[in-house]
Amino acid sequence: xxxxxxxxxxxxxxxxxxxxxxxxxxxxxxxxxxxxxxxxxxxxxxxxxxxxxxxxxxxxxxxxxxxxxxxxxxxxxxxxxxxxxxxxxxxxxxxxxxxxxxxxxxxxxxxxxxxxxxxxxxxxxxxxxxxxxxxxxxxxxxxxxxxxxxxxxxxxxxxxxxxxxxxxxxxxxxxxxxxxxxxxxxxxxxxxxxxxxxxxxxx
Amino acid sequence: xxxxxxxxxxxxxxxxxxxxxxxxxxxxxxxxxxxxxxxxxxxxxxxxxxxxxxxxxxxxxxxxxxxxxxxxxxxxxxxxxxxxxxxxxxxxxxxxxxxxxxxxxxxxxxxxxxxxxxxxxxxxxxxxxxxxxxxxxxxxxxxxxxxxxxxxxxxxxxxxxxx
Numbered sequence: 001x002x003x004x005x006x007x008x009x010x011x012x013x014x015x016x017x018x019x020x021x022x023x024x025x026x027x028x029x030x031x032x033x034x035x036x037x038x039x040x041x042x043x044x045x046x047x048x049x050x051x052x053x054x055x056x057x058x059x060x061x062x063x064x065x066x067x068x069x070x071x072x073x074x075x076x077x078x079x080x081x082x083x084x085x086x087x088x089x090x091x092x093x094x095x096x097x098x099x100x101x102x103x104x105x106x107x108x109x110x111x112x113x114x115x116x117x118x119x120x121x122x123x124x125x126x127x128x129x130x131x132x133x134x135x136x137x138x139x140x141x142x143x144x145x146x147x148x149x150x151x152x153x154x155x156x157x158x159x160x161x162x163x164x165x166x167x168x169x170x171x172x173x174x175x176x177x178x179x180x181x182x183x184x185x186x187x188x189x190x191x192x193x194x195x196x197x198x199x200x201x202x203x
Numbered sequence: 204x205x206x207x208x209x210x211x212x213x214x215x216x217x218x219x220x221x222x223x224x225x226x227x228x229x230x231x232x233x234x235x236x237x238x239x240x241x242x243x244x245x246x247x248x249x250x251x252x253x254x255x256x257x258x259x260x261x262x263x264x265x266x267x268x269x270x271x272x273x274x275x276x277x278x279x280x281x282x283x284x285x286x287x288x289x290x291x292x293x294x295x296x297x298x299x300x301x302x303x304x305x306x307x308x309x310x311x312x313x314x315x316x317x318x319x320x321x322x323x324x325x326x327x328x329x330x331x332x333x334x335x336x337x338x339x340x341x342x343x344x345x346x347x348x349x350x351x352x353x354x355x356x357x358x359x360x361x362x363x364x365x366x
Contacts, residue, residue: 002355002358002359003324003327003328003351003354003355003358006309006312006313006324006328006358007328009302009305009306009308009309010223010309010325010328010329011328012302012305013223013226013302013306013309024211025207025208025211027243028207028210028211028247031243031244031247031248102273104245104249104265104266104269104270104273105249105252105262105265105266105269106265106269106341107265107338107339107340107341108265108268108269108272108319108322108339108340108341109319109340109341109342110341111268111269111272111273112272112318112319112322115272115273115275115318188317191317192317192318192319195317195319195320196319199319199342199346199350
């Protein structure tokens with residue numbers, strides 16, 4: 001389809017039916033009374049739940065820290081707390097990004113620039129999240145056996161063989177999936193930013 | 204004419220474009236209805252800030268396109284909302300299958316463009332002048348011309364690749 005054909009389809013595409021009104025006085029009154037809830041809202045439940053879980057887990061490890069009787073376990077405990085706090089911060093940053101005030105009066109290109117920049121930042125945060133989550137998985141595994149079995153991991157036969165083989169496989173597939181999932185979008189976003197940069201400079 | 208009536212008249216005048224933007228930036232009817240609602244809501248919220256430096260229609264197009272972008276950003280973070288009036292927005296896809304088919308091809312073509320090109324091409328298709336497109340998008344009119352020539356080339360390449 002060339003541009004002229006696209007125009008033809010565009011002109012003939014679906015408009016709202018004549019007899020239906022898109023907006024009425026009643027709807028304006030509802031909007032004014034804030035009965036309508038904007039979808040450009042600052043709520044992101046998964047991130048909030050994630051932050052709460054991370055902080056509760058860090059708190060739990062802190063309370064039972066006295067049970068960790070070797071330097072190795074204490075190291076794993078400190079690492080887990082640090083990772084959980086860092087993950088909370090990463091989630092908080094994602095949330096903050098979503099909370100940046102919306103200005104719909106900007107030119108479209110300016111909005112796109114913000115959109116693309118935030119998208120790239122979001123991808124960076126996602127990458128950090130993936131690596132930290134894997135490290136957390138390892139450190140939590142070490143702690144769990146002590147907390148629930150009362151035995152150090154070094155005393156459990158085959159633990160290292162299984163946990164690391166599965167862990168490695170998991171990381172391998174997970175990272176490949178993440179890379180494949182984001183590659184195209186990432187590339188498109190970078191191209192869009194370059195495009196915007198070029199036309200803003202010439203402006 | 205009071206403010207509400209002026210607003211309703213302005214929406215009526217530009218509703219075709221609002222619907223088309225919603226159709227291009229979403230993939231299903233629910234999302235489309237949500238986007239239409241959101242555009243109208245944001246237009247009403249910002250109506251007082253319209254400073255008449257540009258025409259009302261230019262201002263509306265700009266807001267509508269911006270809202271579509273913000274909607275993309277939050278589309279995976281949906282929250283429950285109270286529809287402003289479900290009945291009114293329950294319009295039907297009364298197109299026949301040929302038109303629908305053509306629309307699908309249109310979507311495929313336009314979805315291959317990046318968001319900047321998509322915005323420009325939609326305004327062009329809606330008969331906006333280079334100056335108006337430049338004002339809405341925020342680039343110079345000469346850049347609009349350059350962009351449109353490249354978009355035409357891109358579309359031709361897409362057809363060539365398909366063949």
